[in-house]
Amino acid sequence: MAEAKDLDSTERNATRFPKQTAFNLGDVVTGNAKVLSETEKERLEQQNKRMVTPFQAQKLEQEARKHWDLFYKRNENRFFKDRHWTTREFAELLSSESGPEASENVQETKQVDSVESKIMLEVGCGVGNLIFPLIEDGHRDYFIYACDLSPRAVDLVRQHNLYDERYMKAFPCDITTEEVFTTLSEGCLDIVTLIFVLSAIHPEKFRSVAGTIYRLLKPGGVLLFRDYGLYDMAQLRFKPGHKIAENFYMRQDGTRSYYFAEREVAELFQEVGFTVLVNSYIHRRTINPKENIDVPRIFVQGKFQKPNISNI
Ligand SMILES: C[S@@+](CC[C@H](N)C(=O)[O-])C[C@H]1O[C@@H](n2cnc3c(N)ncnc32)[C@H](O)[C@@H]1O
Numbered sequence: 169m170a171e172a173k174d175l176d177s178t179e180r181n182a183t184r185f186p187k188q189t190a191f192n193l194g195d196v197v198t199g200n201a202k203v204l205s206e207t208e209k210e211r212l213e214q215q216n217k218r219m220v221t222p223f224q225a226q227k228l229e230q231e232a233r234k235h236w237d238l239f240y241k242r243n244e245n246r247f248f249k250d251r252h253w254t255t256r257e258f259a260e261l262l263s264s265e266s267g268p269e270a271s272e273n274v275q276e277t278k279q280v281d282s283v284e285s286k287i288m289l290e291v292g293c294g295v296g297n298l299i300f301p302l303i304e305d306g307h308r309d310y311f312i313y314a315c316d317l318s319p320r321a322v323d324l325v326r327q328h329n330l331y332d333e334r335y336m337k338a339f340p341c342d343i344t345t346e347e348v349f350t351t352l353s354e355g356c357l358d359i360v361t362l363i364f365v366l367s368a369i370h371p372e373k374f375r376s377v378a379g380t381i382y383r384l385l386k387p388g389g390v391l392l393f394r395d396y397g398l399y400d401m402a403q404l405r406f407k408p409g410h411k412i413a414e415n416f417y418m419r420q421d422g423t424r425s426y427y428f429a430e431r432e433v434a435e436l437f438q439e440v441g442f443t444v445l446v447n448s449y450i451h452r453r454t455i456n457p458k459e460n461i462d463v464p465r466i467f468v469q470g471k472f473q474k475p476n477i478s479n480i
Contacts, residue, residue, distance in 0.1 A: 185434055185447040188469065191257050196451040199430055202399040202466055211404055215417075218408035225412045228422060229370055233342065235422035236318040236368070242421075245295040245324055254298055258392045260359055260471070261288070261302060262309055286358040289384065290314040291343050292365030296325040303330045310359065313352060315341035343380060344373040354383045361392045367426040371416055378440045385474040391442065396427050397449050397466035403427040428468045442472035 190197045204212070220228070228235070255261050286309060290299055293314035302312070312335060316322050325331060325338040341347045343365075360381050369377060381391055396402065398415065402425070410417045415427045434447045447470035455462045 185430070185444050185470075187448045188257070188446040188471075190450075191253070192452060194453055197448045198451065199448060201397075201429060201449065202451070204399060208399070208404055214408055215406055215411045216408075220410065220412045220418055224418075228412070228418055228424060231422065232368075232424070233317050236316075237320045239421055239423055240295065240318050240320040240324060245328075249297065254361075254363075254392075255302065255305065255307060257469070258361070258471070260390050260392060261361075262307055286310045287356060288312055288359035288361065289352065289357050290361045290363075291381070292316055292362065292368065293325060293338065294318075294321050296328055296331075296338075298361060298363055299325075299336065300328055300330050303335065308335055312336040313357075314338045315343065315348065315351075317342050343377050344369060346380075348380060348384065352384055355386050357384045358386060358389050359392065360385060360389070363392070363394045364396070366393070367395045367428065368424060369426075370424075371413060371426055374436055375440065378436050378442075382437075382440045382442060382474055387474055387476045389474050390445070391437065391472045391474075393433065393437075393470045393472065394467055395433070396425060397451075397468045398427050398429045400427055400466040401464055430468050433468050433470055434472075437470070437472040441474065443475055445471040445473050447471075 185199065187197050187199070288310040290312065293299060293316050296314065299312050299314050314322075314325060314336060315338070316325075317340070319340045322338045322340045331338070337351075339351050341351065362381065366374060366377060385391065403415070403417070406417045410419070412418055412424065415429075416424065417426075418424050430447060430449050434444050438444060447468070450467045450469050452465050452467070453462060454465055
């Protein structure tokens with residue numbers, strides 16, 4: 169019953185947020201959550217049969233840094249793929265160019281002085297799968313700050329052959345605390361990217377993270393967001409014993425993952441003051457015929473702008 173009500177309000181909100189263009193053949197860009205089959209509903213029910221205990225959940229929270237650090241010790245830079253798609257889907261990363269959405273949504277409201285050098289922050293940069301492709305593709309539009317909870321990930325970024333302090337600075341930081349303000353001051357950033365990072369954070373801290381990002385941005389600055397969407401296949405695969413809270417799970421290695429509804433992402437950022445430029449689910453099939461892979465993935469992708477002072 170509760171679920172049906174949620175989906176109803178998702179439907180209602182579907183028209184409320186502007187949608188971005190579909191950039192990949194077969195992408196479905198929508199405000200609608202996946203419709204679950206009976207088997208999938210049953211699988212989600214099964215997950216409730218054995219929840220992570222409150223003690224275990226608290227320990228996971230206290231040891232989040234340790235688990236991510238161990239993740240990077242095991243995987244180094246081999247796990248996440250380089251994200252060469254970012255400048256296509258987030259044209260804002262090219263400050264000198266304007267993609268379709270940059271012109272529709274950002275130019276009219278974003279009045280950052282173009283003479284100043286622009287600054288971006290990649291929150292939860294991991295080993296740099298977003299920032300180094302930008303450099304490789306010749307984009308030096310921004311001075312790039314990159315931070316991560318895992319000191320080991322930050323070391324791997326610093327050891328990368330494209331790491332150059334003339335263009336970037338990587339630093340360890342827990343974005344759920346005030347720590348970031350020891351490196352960056354309020355209102356100093358033009359762009360913040362938050363790509364598959366908020367899902368790794370406890371939902372009770374989402375609002376404070378959103379607030380911190382808001383404080384870091386200049387008026388007119390933009391947050392680029394992508395993360396796991398509600399009922400993504402990875403969510404449906406969790407067995408009993410992994411669920412911590414609604415849509416929040418523990419992986420085998422102790423890292424955690426949340427699965428977002430489109431409207432909750434928009435509401436989260438609106439609540440701290442952002443304007444929604446675009447926000448949607450992206451339903452995508454990841455197909456690799458050679459490896460016989462055909463998996464449906466669901467993301468939520470959005471762009472959120474801190475209003476210009478004159479708009480407040
Ligand atoms: C799924 S990985 C994504 C990494 C990278 N953004 C990418 O897309 O390849 C999540 C990242 O968030 C980082 N992270 C988790 N909690 C964090 C926190 N509280 N503050 C900063 N980074 C955090 C993790 O260390 C990890 O590198």
